[in-house]
Amino acid sequence: MNFDFSDDQKMLQEQVRRFLADKCPPKTVRRVLEGNEPYAEEVWRGLVEMGLTGAAIPEEFGGLGLGALELCVVAEELGRACAPVPFSSSVYLASEAIRKAGSAAQKQKYLPQLAAGEAIGTIAVSEGPTAASPRTVRAKFSKGALSGAKNPVPDGEAASFAVVLVNTGGEGERALSLALVDLKAKGVSRRPVNTIDPARKHAEIVFDGAPAELLGAEGDGWSILQDVYDGAAVLFAFEQIGGSEAALDMARDYALQRYAFGRQIGSYQAIKHKLADVYVKKELARSNAYYGAMMLADGGADLPIAAAASRIAATEAYDFAAAECIQTHGGIGFTWEADTQFHYRRSRVLALAIGGPGVWKEKLVRRLEQQNAA
Amino acid sequence: MDFNDTPEEAAFRKEVRAWLDANAKRKSDDRKASRARMEEVDALPRARAWQAKKAEAGYARITWPREYGGMGGTPIQQVIYNQEEEDYLVPTGFFEIGLGMCIPTVMAYAKPEVLQRYVKPALHGKEIWCQLFSEPAAGSDVAGIRTRAERDGEDWIVNGQKVWTSGAHYCDYGIVITRTDPTVPKHQGLTMFYLDMKSPGVEVRPIKQISGTANFNEVFFTNVRIPDSQRLGKVGDGWKVALTTLMNERLAVGTRQGMDFDELLELARETELEDGPAIRNGAVRAKIADWYVQSQGLKYTTFRTLTALSKGQTPGPESSIGKIVAAPKMQSTGAFGMELMGQAGILDRDVPGAGAYQAQWIGGAGYRIAGGTDEILRNIVAERVLGLPADVRVDKDIPFNKLGK
Numbered sequence: 001m002n003f004d005f006s007d008d009q010k011m012l013q014e015q016v017r018r019f020l021a022d023k024c025p026p027k028t029v030r031r032v033l034e035g036n037e038p039y040a041e042e043v044w045r046g047l048v049e050m051g052l053t054g055a056a057i058p059e060e061f062g063g064l065g066l067g068a069l070e071l072c073v074v075a076e077e078l079g080r081a082c083a084p085v086p087f088s089s090s091v092y093l094a095s096e097a098i099r100k101a102g103s104a105a106q107k108q109k110y111l112p113q114l115a116a117g118e119a120i121g122t123i124a125v126s127e128g129p130t131a132a133s134p135r136t137v138r139a140k141f142s143k144g145a146l147s148g149a150k151n152p153v154p155d156g157e158a159a160s161f162a163v164v165l166v167n168t169g170g171e172g173e174r175a176l177s178l179a180l181v182d183l184k185a186k187g188v189s190r191r192p193v194n195t196i197d198p199a200r201k202h203a204e205i206v207f208d209g210a211p212a213e214l215l216g217a218e219g220d221g222w223s224i225l226q227d228v229y230d231g232a233a234v235l236f237a238f239e240q241i242g243g244s245e246a247a248l249d250m251a252r253d254y255a256l257q258r259y260a261f262g263r264q265i266g267s268y269q270a271i272k273h274k275l276a277d278v279y280v281k282k283e284l285a286r287s288n289a290y291y292g293a294m295m296l297a298d299g300g301a302d303l304p305i306a307a308a309a310s311r312i313a314a315t316e317a318y319d320f321a322a323a324e325c326i327q328t329h330g331g332i333g334f335t336w337e338a339d340t341q342f343h344y345r346r347s348r349v350l351a352l353a354i355g356g357p358g359v360w361k362e363k364l365v366r367r368l369e370q371q372n373a374a
Numbered sequence: 375m376d377f378n379d380t381p382e383e384a385a386f387r388k389e390v391r392a393w394l395d396a397n398a399k400r401k402s403d404d405r406k407a408s409r410a411r412m413e414e415v416d417a418l419p420r421a422r423a424w425q426a427k428k429a430e431a432g433y434a435r436i437t438w439p440r441e442y443g444g445m446g447g448t449p450i451q452q453v454i455y456n457q458e459e460e461d462y463l464v465p466t467g468f469f470e471i472g473l474g475m476c477i478p479t480v481m482a483y484a485k486p487e488v489l490q491r492y493v494k495p496a497l498h499g500k501e502i503w504c505q506l507f508s509e510p511a512a513g514s515d516v517a518g519i520r521t522r523a524e525r526d527g528e529d530w531i532v533n534g535q536k537v538w539t540s541g542a543h544y545c546d547y548g549i550v551i552t553r554t555d556p557t558v559p560k561h562q563g564l565t566m567f568y569l570d571m572k573s574p575g576v577e578v579r580p581i582k583q584i585s586g587t588a589n590f591n592e593v594f595f596t597n598v599r600i601p602d603s604q605r606l607g608k609v610g611d612g613w614k615v616a617l618t619t620l621m622n623e624r625l626a627v628g629t630r631q632g633m634d635f636d637e638l639l640e641l642a643r644e645t646e647l648e649d650g651p652a653i654r655n656g657a658v659r660a661k662i663a664d665w666y667v668q669s670q671g672l673k674y675t676t677f678r679t680l681t682a683l684s685k686g687q688t689p690g691p692e693s694s695i696g697k698i699v700a701a702p703k704m705q706s707t708g709a710f711g712m713e714l715m716g717q718a719g720i721l722d723r724d725v726p727g728a729g730a731y732q733a734q735w736i737g738g739a740g741y742r743i744a745g746g747t748d749e750i751l752r753n754i755v756a757e758r759v760l761g762l763p764a765d766v767r768v769d770k771d772i773p774f775n776k777l778g779k
Contacts, residue, residue, distance in 0.1 A: 284671030
């Protein structure tokens, strides 16, 4: 039984943790939250210099050629620091979509730039307040031109290109395809949108006959997206676990320091039991995510189920940890000056990023039924 | 990352499997017998016989030193044995408290000649031990016990009452914690002994549980004479000795608690709600997803623990979350299975699962209390894992006999 990360992977994690503790303290998160910069440039540059944007990109495309497990430990640290960088958009989603579905020429063009941090990619799926699905996606792609509006697009302003979920007019899920579009091209306009977490910027992007090309075959968009989401679900899970742990630590520290009715509030069972529950959910999430990581790294057949379980457990853990972190702080936790808001905001952004828990529960049971029938 | 055994572990597993194959029947070869429930009176002699066989082969307590009949093996070897044994139709369950908690305490405090006398018969299932700790007025707060032991020459005279004593009705020996000095604060006036359960003045009365069975007992002590030579640890050091016992609680690995998400998925496919098959109902699906996630979370938490053991490390604090999750889940999955059957869910037989959901719902209520309540376990996580302060103990510095009730 060797159900743990290797010493090398733990060393990498430690290195990333130290880097982020130094270069991405809470005041950096706050700076992005309160300002207009699309992301923390110096943090992003550091991650690029460490090779992390290319960690899972094969060496032939200029990456480090490491695996999913390395990305998992990095993701956990990004979550712990609430890092305001476009890592999930560019690495978990755009790079993985190209790696999985790109033609030789597309890989040749994009992967080296992504690895080197010269390009930032994102994925544009949502078209407003309804679940994106074969029934609802209206953005159109035909004859090399893309039209329609996507909102919100994570890192929509920072990204140089996007993988866009488009309607190419087939039956059911065959109606959807993925298109690659250069966001600096004509026919693309973008504007920042206000979100609940300004430390992670999002944009609305309007395409008006923008030049684009297919990523993967026409009609395969929905199925490629599900594959990409399964991998991303595991990586987001680690990010959420890192965030849960940070929120729990923050709550614990405050509970030790704050006195009420003559005692540390951490000595009351109402607080102790609540924080024990936060810990329990976090560990259940971690155990599920370890299995997700193992399946992701091995390309295991169990990935779709493991990814869904990782996603559900981690979303529940982080939502709970972030909410109870504020609750443990009392009124001070609801003030603008407190850092508790970072986790509360981020936990919801991550919860909704690639489908909320309800979507994943449905996916999980559907997959269990299929497995059971097989 | 992988789930593979190391070469040594694989070799040991093979050895264990060969031995089990030669000595027991696989559950997969007799599904019906593997589900049958056996009355205690029938199960006990079989369990003793199986225990004796295991002890002869050295498998009864793998981590114990050879001089006590163990194998001098590692914790991971014990886990491997347990995992393999689960696939076989063998009667177990009567010796865990004795061998897992009582005898290790005796080993830590008694003289070699005492061990010479008691360890082997316990290991071979000839003598069974129980743990006499809880009392009517001292459950979670076990240091509040009132059973008195008073010195009388070379003996102690014990009076009082214990409760929730699992197996006392078939046990031969027990370890008992007593109050030897009520004039000092509660943790300081305790002393531990071992005793013969057939000593004059010991009376065991089974307690019928809400499940209808009687696994545990009240034990009354009326002028029971225990020789001072049966004292474990110093006079007044009973609390320290009790902690040794409690630290030896069996490492919970791989034990599954009854009907789980997979049976519920099956049940949801078989049963109808008002608007169609239960499995098509969103609320049903969400619950099955939640239990799958909890179940897998527990399973892979165990795998993390096993990884630490396999590497010869001490398992991390995550190993403490098992029962906090498993016990309420057992209760709620039982209740949910019943709900899927509609009003007929109240029937305890002739329903899907043949009463297993009903039994699980009943049993879950007990499992949330036994061996550390949900609340005590949360305190333990909060204090030992998160480093939060211990509860305020208003009785900590007050002599026991000056405490209000």
